[in-house]
Amino acid sequence: MRVTRLKNVRIVDGIHASSKPTDLYLVGPSLARQLPPETRIDATYDLEDHIAMAGGIDIHTHIGGGKVNLARLMWPERSTKEADEKPWLRPLSAPVPGTWETGQRYLQMGYTTCFEPAMLPANARQSHMEMRDTPWLDTGGYVVLGNDRMLLNMIALGAGQEAINDYVAWMVASSAAMAIKVVNAGGIDAFKFNQRQLNVDEVHPALPVRPRDILWSLSTAAEELGLAHPLHVHCSNLGTPGNITSTLATLDAVEGRRIHLTHAQYHCYGSDGPHGFSSEASKLADRVNRTNHISIDVGQILFGQTITLSADTMHQFANRKFASPRKVIFQDLECQAGCGLLPFRYKESQFVHGLQWSIGLELFLRIQDPTRVFLTTDHPNGGPFTGYPHLIRLLMDYDFRMSIFDRLHPDVRSVSTLPSLKREYRLDEIASITRLGPARALGLQNRGNLNPGSIADVAIYRNDDNPEKMFSSPTMVFRGGEMVLRDGLILRDCQKTVLISDFQTRQDALRWGARPEHSARWQKLYGYSPWLTALRTDEFAEEGLQIEHAHWHR
Amino acid sequence: MDESNPKPKLCSFCSLVCELPDLDDRSAGPEPWCIKRSGLGKLVPLRLASMASAHRSAVTSDAQESYFESSLRIASQQLRRASSILVTGRIHCVESARGSIELARRFDAAIDPWDSDTASDAISAMQRGGGYGVSLGEARDRAELWVVVGQDSLLEQTPRLPIAMHRGESVPLLLLGRWSDASIENFREAGFDVVCIECELEDLPKRLGQWTRVGQTHSESQVGQWLLGAKYTVFLYAPSALDVEGRDLWIEALDRWVLQRNETTRAVTLSWGTLQSSFHQTCTWLTGFPGRIQFREGIPQYDPHGYRAKDWVDRQTASAQAKSRSLLVWVDDSLEELPGELLELDLPKLIIGPNPGSSNHQADRWLPAGIVGVTHTVNMFRGDQTILANVHSDCPPGSQMPSQWLKRFLS
Numbered sequence: 008m009r010v011t012r013l014k015n016v017r018i019v020d021g022i023h024a025s026s027k028p029t030d031l032y033l034v035g036p037s038l039a040r041q042l043p044p045e046t047r048i049d050a051t052y053d054l055e056d057h058i059a060m061a062g063g064i065d066i067h068t069h070i071g072g073g074k075v076n077l078a079r080l081m082w083p084e085r086s087t088k089e090a091d092e093k094p095w096l097r098p099l100s101a102p103v104p105g106t107w108e109t110g111q112r113y114l115q116m117g118y119t120t121c122f123e124p125a126m127l128p129a130n131a132r133q134s135h136m137e138m139r140d141t142p143w144l145d146t147g148g149y150v151v152l153g154n155d156r157m158l159l160n161m162i163a164l165g166a167g168q169e170a171i172n173d174y175v176a177w178m179v180a181s182s183a184a185m186a187i188k189v190v191n192a193g194g195i196d197a198f199k200f201n202q203r204q205l206n207v208d209e210v211h212p213a214l215p216v217r218p219r220d221i222l223w224s225l226s227t228a229a230e231e232l233g234l235a236h237p238l239h240v241h242c243s244n245l246g247t248p249g250n251i252t253s254t255l256a257t258l259d260a261v262e263g264r265r266i267h268l269t270h271a272q273y274h275c276y277g278s279d280g281p282h283g284f285s286s287e288a289s290k291l292a293d294r295v296n297r298t299n300h301i302s303i304d305v306g307q308i309l310f311g312q313t314i315t316l317s318a319d320t321m322h323q324f325a326n327r328k329f330a331s332p333r334k335v336i337f338q339d340l341e342c343q344a345g346c347g348l349l350p351f352r353y354k355e356s357q358f359v360h361g362l363q364w365s366i367g368l369e370l371f372l373r374i375q376d377p378t379r380v381f382l383t384t385d386h387p388n389g390g391p392f393t394g395y396p397h398l399i400r401l402l403m404d405y406d407f408r409m410s411i412f413d414r415l416h417p418d419v420r421s422v423s424t425l426p427s428l429k430r431e432y433r434l435d436e437i438a439s440i441t442r443l444g445p446a447r448a449l450g451l452q453n454r455g456n457l458n459p460g461s462i463a464d465v466a467i468y469r470n471d472d473n474p475e476k477m478f479s480s481p482t483m484v485f486r487g488g489e490m491v492l493r494d495g496l497i498l499r500d501c502q503k504t505v506l507i508s509d510f511q512t513r514q515d516a517l518r519w520g521a522r523p524e525h526s527a528r529w530q531k532l533y534g535y536s537p538w539l540t541a542l543r544t545d546e547f548a549e550e551g552l553q554i555e556h557a558h559w560h561r
Numbered sequence: 562m563d564e565s566n567p568k569p570k571l572c573s574f575c576s577l578v579c580e581l582p583d584l585d586d587r588s589a590g591p592e593p594w595c596i597k598r599s600g601l602g603k604l605v606p607l608r609l610a611s612m613a614s615a616h617r618s619a620v621t622s623d624a625q626e627s628y629f630e631s632s633l634r635i636a637s638q639q640l641r642r643a644s645s646i647l648v649t650g651r652i653h654c655v656e657s658a659r660g661s662i663e664l665a666r667r668f669d670a671a672i673d674p675w676d677s678d679t680a681s682d683a684i685s686a687m688q689r690g691g692g693y694g695v696s697l698g699e700a701r702d703r704a705e706l707w708v709v710v711g712q713d714s715l716l717e718q719t720p721r722l723p724i725a726m727h728r729g730e731s732v733p734l735l736l737l738g739r740w741s742d743a744s745i746e747n748f749r750e751a752g753f754d755v756v757c758i759e760c761e762l763e764d765l766p767k768r769l770g771q772w773t774r775v776g777q778t779h780s781e782s783q784v785g786q787w788l789l790g791a792k793y794t795v796f797l798y799a800p801s802a803l804d805v806e807g808r809d810l811w812i813e814a815l816d817r818w819v820l821q822r823n824e825t826t827r828a829v830t831l832s833w834g835t836l837q838s839s840f841h842q843t844c845t846w847l848t849g850f851p852g853r854i855q856f857r858e859g860i861p862q863y864d865p866h867g868y869r870a871k872d873w874v875d876r877q878t879a880s881a882q883a884k885s886r887s888l889l890v891w892v893d894d895s896l897e898e899l900p901g902e903l904l905e906l907d908l909p910k911l912i913i914g915p916n917p918g919s920s921n922h923q924a925d926r927w928l929p930a931g932i933v934g935v936t937h938t939v940n941m942f943r944g945d946q947t948i949l950a951n952v953h954s955d956c957p958p959g960s961q962m963p964s965q966w967l968k969r970f971l972s
Binding site for chain 2: 334531533534
């Protein structure tokens with residue numbers, strides 16, 4: 008077993024408080040802090056003036072599936088405009104690049120694990136296959152429920168939580184998912200019946216079901232099934248002024264159960280001020296600070312061209328007039344959800360965009376516990392993941408933050424409270440929002456930290472006064488104990504792992520689809536057997552992937 | 562998932578779900594979509610099953626293996642020496658697409674499926690304007706009105722589609738275009754209330770606009786009334802079954818009209834793709850482009866006009882010097898005969914597929930391949946490109962799959 012010694016390196020993982028340099032060992036695929044004296048060391052790297060962090064974890068990034076591929080397809084242009092205008096964003100070749108480029112660019116920032124947050128059950132195989140073709144990253148996905156007509160019918164007919172748990176377990180297991188995501192609960196399906204808005208306590212146009220009922224049922228299922236990651240929620244009223252009301256109602260709907268709010272920046276808007284659009288980030292941050300069952304990822308926006316893509320057809324359709332350039336794609340999909348894509352350019356000079364930028368940063372700076380707020384841009388919706396080093400600098404450097412703030416629309420500068428937030432993130436807090444926190448929220452005990460026995464996915468960064476430069480180019484990246492990148496150059500391929508949630512009823516869940524009454528119901532709705540779209544674990548083995556199960560440690 | 566679950570029952574030829582009662586009828590005729598139960602309980606197309614058994618016996622002899630090894634060696638040399646390579650063919654599964662793209666990347670080749678004009682037109686239309694699409698399952702459950710646009714060739718390509726579209730209750734269906742009585746009857750037998758209105762396809766997007774002007778709630782015409790009255794209308798067409806001039810512009814105009822309908826009501830298009838959809842999808846996720854690319858130093862360059870397979874062929878055959886230094890790699894997942902125009906090409910060819918053809922070009926090589934979904938388990942997209950089905954093999958593998966041959970070139 009190969010042993011590598013990282014000598015005199017400073018460990019920064021959000022757990023170990025010491026700032027003194029120490030030695031870290033990579034023993035095969037695992038980490039160790041001490042070794043028996045007779046151990047043969049195969050390679051030693053003296054890393055004075057460097058820090059070691061666990062491999063980065065992106066808890067919410069759109070990297071595989073039908074709508075991601077549509078986004079690639081709709082953007083055949085290759086432009087250097089962004090590269091010329093905003094080199095600090097280190098632009099991708101397109102807002103949503105191919106899988107090879109995605110894997111490469113994540114690795115070149117020291118990221119090693121990513122999660123596709125919106126797998127359609129019918130389309131889960133494609134999502135996993137695209138992620139399989141994304142090299143250097145371990146991957147997993149969340150299955151989208153809450154607009155699937157089968158679940159809505161069950162709730163409407165009062166099927167009972169036990170039956171709903173069985174169904175949810177089947178959907179998670181047959182999609183080989185890590186977690187459940189709900190997108191605009193009931194709203195996507197309501198849009199198929201031509202309803203244009205659905206608040207948390209409004210009734211679906213065709214079924215006696217409210218979003219509140221869906222949120223309660225799914226959060227209960229996640230809890231009772233013992234899923235490692237709590238219900239991952241894209242709230243109602245995405246991007247709508249005044250949506251803080253429905254966001255707080257969403258938090259209330261789960262009645263104290265664990266919940267993760269995703270791209271929270273888009274969900275804490277008020278409707279005050281000269282443009283009828285204001286920040287309510289403090290209200291959401293206060294709620295997160297006062298409770299311990301809520302985590303969020305921010306979905307920070309970064310100025311520049313991107314493509315927004317979402318299962319939330321209701322609100323994407325409402326935003327179609329903002330498409331730039333003017334082309335849009337929408338789909339209603341398989342009685343389960345939908346998707347909407349529109350190119351979008353965030354501009355510093357635009358009031359709403361400037362305030363969105365400021366609101367995202369407010370969330371980072373107002374939430375006290377860095378293990379419950381995670382760094383994301385909801386790639387590609389808020390901007391490309393390659394902007395993360397820039398975002399880290401915004402968090403760590405007040406003056407830099409203000410230098411950009413000063414360029415924003417004057418009305419943003421007059422209404423935003425951002426200048427009053429003087430907090431600057433420390434390195435250990437960066438480790439928490441990019442590694443430790445996401446790993447804990449996902450139940451990945453052996454990732455996101457540098458504890459002995461954890462996976463030897465390690466990123467080495469040279470200390471630099473400019474955090475953007477520092478986090479743009481790790482000196483080395485190790486995957487499973489093997490060095491795969493040095494000084495920006497990728498050295499070799501590595502074994503990939505697919506991450507799947509484990510729960511006690513897995514075996515029962517897989518039998519659900521074989522029961523005649525379930526199979527018949529499925530067949531009637533979809534026109535095919537539930538096994539047509541169900542993934543078998545041996546498919547992953549055939550693709551050369553390892554499987555790792557995440558557990559919930561209550 | 563290792564339980565003894567029932568295998569998905571999917572026609573590996575047409576990618577449509579074949580759990581339909583009439584497909585169990587063993588007396589059905591011998592067209593490609595006829596199904597029989599294999600020994601393992603899976604439904605497979607009759608013709609594919611017989612081909613599979615023929616193949617097993619054809620490739621077991623040592624002499625043939627030796628010949629194929631020698632072909633592989635020579636083909637590897639050709640790949641290294643060629644100054645211009647095109648990877649093309651009939652690529653119907655993800656595995657063959659992956660292998661083909663990797664081969665093209667490694668050897669800085671151009672790659673484009675052979676008959677890609679239809680798909681390219683549909684993709685171009687989407688890239689320019691987008692649209693509002695729907696998957697088959699959603700359309701089947703939600704449609705209040707089906708509008709099927711096109712001509713008989715739609716049903717020649719996918720004869721089981723009407724059955725797969727129908728949800729078991731009476732739904733109105735409007736046939737627009739040029740349809741024979743047999744086609745109309747086909748939709749009726751599937752359970753639809755069919756009204757057929759013959760019209761010129763070229764004019765259709767314009768006619769739709771006339772029937773349903775923006776802001777209008779009542780129409781003089783019967784069609785207009787139906788279109789205005791339905792709360793969820795599905796427009797079904799297959800780009801490959803649209804015999805119209807300027808197909809991409811036609812699709813763009815229809816998509817724009819449908820998208821606009823959604824300002825006030827719900828309307829969607831169901832565009833039924835070709836068997837090459839799996840290639841276009843895979844190529845898009847691997848490279849960012851749907852095909853028609855040329856790799857240069859491993860980087861894909863996309864030009865939907867410049868890197869069309871048949872244009873590459875024209876360029877190479879126009880020059881004697883280019884001809885001798887080029888190589889056409891044909892990757893075939895189809896059981897159809899090789900196209901005559903391919904076999905007649907005066908270019909060196911490497912053919913990887915179940916069918917050797919009868920080329921007389923002295924430099925041509927054939928590497929025999931198995932049959933997707935019959936001798937090898939593969940992943941293929943259903944025609945609506947939403948469901949990626951894992952199509953199980955039923956017969957022991959005799960030949961290697963194209964993807965396995967391609968891996969051997971790359972190893």
